[in-house]
Amino acid sequence: MPQFFVKKSQINSSEILVDNPDDLKHLVSVLRIKKGDILNFIDEEEFVYETEVSEVSKRLVKAQIIRKEKSKRKLSLNLTLAQSVLKNNAQDIAIQKAVELGTPRIIPVLTKRTVPKFLSEKEISSKIEKWNKIAFETCKQCERSSMPVIERIVPLEELNLDEYDIKIACLERSTTLPLKKLLRSIEHTKESKILVVIGPEGGFCDEELDFFEKNNFCGVTLGNLILRAETAVISALSCVIYEYED
Template identity: 35%
Template sequence: MNILYVKPDEVGEKQIQVTSPEDIRHLSKVLRAKVGDKVPVSDGSEWEYVGRIEEISEDGIVLSIVDKQKHGRELSYHVELFQGVPKSPKLELIVRKSVELGASAITPVYMDRCVNKPSGREEKKLVRLQKIADEAVKQCLSPRTPIVHEYLTFNDALNIFSEFDFVIFPYENEENVTLKDFLLTEACREKKISGKIPRIAVLIGPEGGFSTDEVEKLESLGIRPVSLGKSILRTETAGPATLAMLMYAFEL
């Protein structure tokens, strides 16, 4: 049976209260779960449970907790994707594939060469994108539910990068340093063997790429560009490709 994802506030000391109409319908109608069945449950953060169904009704499902343990599928690194806002509906595909490839969070960023500009409909779009992320995490059985953060300007994103150990900035005009070179640097190797989970930000430009001004601002912060290889990738490919390379470097 697939993992049931619930909110942390639905988990008590001895019981789990399933209140989402979608989850209630999925368990009772699709999976045909019945009283006495055991269900794997995740609270979307650090714990996973085995719950036994005690009650089923249209208003909710009650499970008693029969086992609780720390997640065993945590990645050895934390990565967040900062994605230059692409044309619709590419962002939905990017969110889905990025979650499958280990992104802990996705933040859309308005940049100089974005075709789509702020519209006032961002909040509605975020609801849709978060739902896609929630669906994707169920597919890949990730222990944590990724967050789709509110849209940022490029300058706002720059202010956040100081929170990360590394910022990976793939740039089509970079000819000397590849992502592989970066991952083999002494600083990166030390983080990998230190036992501490490195925090990594990946910044991807929109269809038109990065403007000269944006590149200069990044480099002024000591954030150096890297190449993803000889091919120039589409914006909807570059992010997932970078995440896949990180997964190979840190997990395999």
């Protein structure tokens, strides 16, 4: 059963009221819930409510609260993904998988070889809205306790690098360490702020490689094979989370 997000205003001492049209459609028409079914809800403060459905209609679902507890389904890592915007649905896949893995913050970036071109503020806002919707649906599916922050699209060189303790650039071909060996060789704490940068389909240009070097990025390889950009997202984030997450 998927998890549903609710606002504090929908919760009283004993029950949760669902009147959001999208959630109602999912609950009533898709999942076909009925009285007595068990549902999980989560609020803005990351409290999870186990509930039993007490009333179902096309306009309202009521669920009685059985138990309330703080969610533990959240990364302890302070991890940011900066992903060069990909073409077609590849960016949607990258967002989805990053959210499934628990990434708290995602920054879409523009690089020299970024294929999609954003010509207006309206187009940018539309993309961000779409990605937030993908993130929201993914959080429900994987029972994640909080929505990630998806920042505005920025050029690579405008990233605020001062806030990060560890900066990693995933390169197509690198004479440096594989990511796994790098992660095991550098000091870190639970408070370390980690930035992982992944490029577009065509990789980074020489100017961007110079940018990484000048700004003390650790250039790493994800293995001997050339990965699709959206696959690189899964590989890199999984490796960081495996090595550093409690």
